[in-house]
Amino acid sequence: MALIDIIPAIDIIEGKCVRLSQGDYNQKKVYNENPLEVAQMFEDHGIKRLHLVDLDGAKAGSIVNYKVLETIATKTDLVIDFGGGLKSNEDLRIAFESGAQMITGGSIAVKNPEVFTGWIEKYGAEKIILGADVKDEKIAVGGWIETSDLDLLPFVKGYKDKGITKVICTDISKDGMLQGPSVELYKKMLQEFPDLYLVASGGLSSMEDIDRLVEANVPAVITGKAIYEGKIDLKQLEKYA
Numbered sequence: 001m002a003l004i005d006i007i008p009a010i011d012i013i014e015g016k017c018v019r020l021s022q023g024d025y026n027q028k029k030v031y032n033e034n035p036l037e038v039a040q041m042f043e044d045h046g047i048k049r050l051h052l053v054d055l056d057g058a059k060a061g062s063i064v065n066y067k068v069l070e071t072i073a074t075k076t077d078l079v080i081d082f083g084g085g086l087k088s089n090e091d092l093r094i095a096f097e098s099g100a101q102m103i104t105g106g107s108i109a110v111k112n113p114e115v116f117t118g119w120i121e122k123y124g125a126e127k128i129i130l131g132a133d134v135k136d137e138k139i140a141v142g143g144w145i146e147t148s149d150l151d152l153l154p155f156v157k158g159y160k161d162k163g164i165t166k167v168i169c170t171d172i173s174k175d176g177m178l179q180g181p182s183v184e185l186y187k188k189m190l191q192e193f194p195d196l197y198l199v200a201s202g203g204l205s206s207m208e209d210i211d212r213l214v215e216a217n218v219p220a221v222i223t224g225k226a227i228y229e230g231k232i233d234l235k236q237l238e239k240y241a
Contacts, residue, residue, distance in 0.1 A: 004213060005220035006240045007049040007081075007199065008042050008227055010035050010072075012065040013056055019225045022175050025059070031228045039072045045234040046241030050078040051104075051168070051201075051222050057085030058107075066098040073099020081129055083168075087112070092119060096127075104168055106131030107141040109159065110148055120163050129166040129199075130159050137185070140172055152185075153192055166197040168222065174203030178225060181209055186218050205231050210240075 010017050013028065017035045021027040032038050039050060052072065056064040062085055069082055082095050083104030095103050109116040109130055120128050132152060133140045139150040156167055169189065171182040181203040189198055200213055201222040210232075213221050226232040 003240060004210065004218065005049060005199075006047060006210075006237050007051045007220055007222045008047055009051040009053060009201075009222050009224035010038055011053045011055050011224065012068050012084075015065060015068055018055070019228060020055070020175075021177060022172055025055070035068050036071050036075055039076050039078060041234065043076050043078055046238045047234075048077075048079055048241065049220075050076075050080045051199075052080050052082045052100075054082070054084030057091075058083075059085070061085050061087055063091040063094050066094050069095065069100060070098040083129075083131055087115075089115070089118075092123075096123075102127050102129055102166075104129040104131040106133055110139055110141045110150060110155075116159075117162050120159075125163045125165040128164070129168055130156065130164045131168050131170070132156055133170045133172055134185075135172045153189070156189065156193065156196075160193060160196070165195075166199065168199040168201050170201040170222075171203065175201070177203060178205035178229065178231060179203050180205055181213060181221070183212050183216050183218075186213070187216050190217060207232060207236055 016030050017032040017038050018028050018030050054065040073080055079101050081102035081104055082100035086103055086105055087108050105116050134152050135147050137152045138147050139155050140147045174182055181200050186200050197219050199220040199222055200218045204223045204226045
């Protein structure tokens with residue numbers, strides 16, 4: 001059993017692998033024109049999972065970069081969870097047909113809970129991940145452009161009661177800033193929901209950060225910028241494979 005599941009992120013704009021800082025589309029940096037190369041590099045280092053985010057889709061409010069998903073799904077064995085702008089049953093059908101094993105729903109879970117609950121009922125908790133993006137423990141939506149007045153813990157509890165078992169929690173204030181993850185926030189969540197498959201996201205900057213999350217018993221972590229900026233070496237991650 002891995003100490004912690006390492007899930008690298010590939011964020012896609014116009015078919016390219018990019019990273020934003022704090023979700024700001026104006027602070028975009030292109031890391032690779034070819035996301036498949038990046039995914040294959042992860043796989044070569046024993047990585048099993050991938051978090052693929054369609055940033056164009058998040059902005060457009062419907063799936064856009066499904067061809068990138070299809071390419072990575074057919075040319076690697078990575079278990080892919082896909083998110084970004086999934087709003088309709090049709091979006092979901094396309095995502096799963098294009099090779100996603102799981103999808104992450106964030107804004108939809110806030111703005112259209114009936115649809116999101118329907119997805120949980122139809123596809124099951126193994127395939128549907130709740131995306132809980134937070135700023136000061138309030139849920140944020142719409143590619144983080146707006147915050148809601150929903151508090152994190154009651155929001156998660158509401159969906160746990162509906163069957164959700166996996167939650168990706170991104171602290172927006174940390175995302176892409178390489179200043180360390182919100183360990184205290186994750187501890188608080190796990191205290192409340194000990195059996196939750198909680199995926200920490202945002203701020204990871206070093207192997208020490210991963211050790212802190214392991215100590216806090218966080219089951220999984222997403223890392224993006226730390227790998228792309230060379231703060232974390234993929235070779236170092238092999239021990240978690």
